Amino acid sequence: MLADNPADDEVRPDDRIDDERLDEENTLKADYVRAVRDALEEGDKSQVYDLVEPLHPADIADLVELCDADERRALAEAITDLMSSDVIAELNDHVREDMMEALPAEAVASIAEQLETDDAVQMIEDLDEEDQQAVLAEMDDDDRVAIESALAYPEETAGRLMSREFVAVPEHMTVGSLIDFLRDEANSGVDLTNDFYEVFVVDHKHHPVGTCQLSWILRTPRHIALADVMKRDQTLIPDMIDQEEVALMFQKYALISAAVVDENGRLVGQMTVDDVVHIISEEASEDALLMSGAGDGDINEPIREAYEARVLWLIANLGTALVASVIIWYFGAAIEKLVALAVLMPIVASIGGNAGTQTMAVSIRAIAMNQLTEANTGRILWREMRVALLNGATIATLIGAATAVLFTPMLGAVIAVAMIINIVVAGLAGVLVPVMFERLKQDPAVASSVFVTMITDSMGFFAFLGLAVAAGLAA
Known part of the structure; x- marks a missing residue:
């Protein structure tokens, strides 16, 4: 039974978009896109902002891609505070690269710092070497080190794609102490990631020895040791494995997330199912296009x-x-x-x-x-x-x-x-x-x-x- 929540009956403006903007296939209507482009041509930035503001970040990314190169930059200027890291992460590679090259290094660095490490790497890796170094120089030390570490891995490997934001705890912890640790982030001195599906349990050498799903943690008495409730049998992903192999492992073992380990077996990151969905889509499109010799097959490709x-x-x-x-x-x-x-x-x-x-x-x-x-x-x-x-x-x-x-x-x-x-x-x-x-x-x-x-x-x-x-x- 669901707990009563008065807010459930409320419909928030951001939860849905008027039919004037999206069609039955959840794509932006031609009339709506034309209205935005007309407002851009007239230089009416306030009208552009009012038209775009209700959109979901993914739909804003679609709108940017539907515009011409010159219009994209004008659109970005008109909706500056709406061009969030979520929008940047959803952009087509060619479109994102074009927009990043048009922005100063400090602006790109600011956007990258808001993204998850894997998304930031995907954004920066397409830049020229000179531009990469300029952007990295503007970033905080921790973010720069994480991105430089990812860029050191070959493309399309788990090490390049993995997220470095995860939760790992020692196996001697109890369920209660783990819950307190997760809740009392400010006093723990650890900057925990906001989104995670499971907690990785590691030994003194930082080798993963088990996992605990959040549902288990919430339903287990506080005094129980993690070693007694964790799942010891887990799928570990080598950091140098190809992304296709990662996708196959997720499919074969029905994974939601999985630990990534280095050559010494130490936990260095995690792969999550949302990353794998992108991998599967990219690989399927890539194979189909390679068979036809169409290159990237991207309509935004130069x-x-x-x-x-x-x-x-x-x-x-x-x-x-x-x-x-x-x-x-x-x-x-x-x-x-x-x-x-x-x-x-x-x-x-x-x-x-x-x-x-x-x-x-x-x-x-x-x-x-x-x-x-x-x-x-x-x-x-x-x-x-x-x-x-x-x-x-x-x-x-x-x-x-x-x-x-x-x-x-x-x-x-x-x-x-x-x-x-x-x-x-x-x-x-x-x-x-x-x-x-x-x-x-x-x-x-x-x-x-x-x-x-x-x-x-x-x-x-x-x-x-x-x-x-x-x-x-x-x-």
Whole structure:
């Protein structure tokens, strides 16, 4: 039963936003954004402030991102006290970097000091080295040391991403003394973090030996020792582990928070589920974009960076496409004698490419989720082979029958066999290419699609045209 609270019946202004601002999908309406931009253009800062003030920090961040670069700075000037650390933390990386570069070092330092360490690191790490040092020089010693320590770790590791604000206590404490310690922060001489889910229990060497959830602490008699109520079995995260592995550990063990330890097993930080949600979102988007060669795929990414990322991918595709072109050139005489070959070639290559893409997507996901490892590669390969054979037989029957009716039965048989061959090869390539990149310690999502497409196109043309020549159709 819930305790009575008269305030529960009250609706505070900040708890909801008028329908004039947000649509049913909880995104800012175009009319509202246009009203803010019109007020900015007219220079009416008070009107801008009145329009923006009721928004949640996350919605303010969305509004900033929806504006042009020049408008963003004008908007920030109009709502200075609303541009809190919560808003900065929610901004897109490219937008935040652009705004931070426009602010003086002392202003950036002031914002960073208000953020949790992991959020502050994310904001500062994107700045140039010179700007980083200028910002760090303006910060308090404690905050500067914490951020410099985080920046010393490689990117996308637990050490770089972890929060250094946590609560750790010795195992000889009782529940009552822990509660008193948490409540009497001013007299304890320790600056405790405001938000935490569990208390870490450590030994005299600062090694984590257990955890206590806050719910346990509140429901346990004061005289009980922490050593008797704490959970000794816990998941420890090495500080050098990759962020993808962190996300998998949280998913596998259903974690809310977890201790991060250094190479000596000492507690140095914690990862929380809100951080992991961002990691999962970033990794999923990154893999999808890498497969397409779209770079960061961010609409706020500078045009030059987007061009450089995409053009390299297209050049790589151009090189692999030449392989298929050479095969077509080799069978040029046969194509001239039987025009039907030119008509049907794209079908074989297209179906094979789609089959390869399907298998590749499944394989890359399995690798990312640690479902495809050295221990079961053979079994997964055999599974995908059987799926490919079934798919190949089905598609071959359909295209073979149609080709036999429209052209000749022999050509129908040739394209049916070529289709089976290409789909089976696509299945093999869709598994083996990502696995090969994984074994070479490369991201399977980066270049797998280029090679899978090259293999399926080349094999599709070679199998179809080669079988047609062997059957004497182009004699």
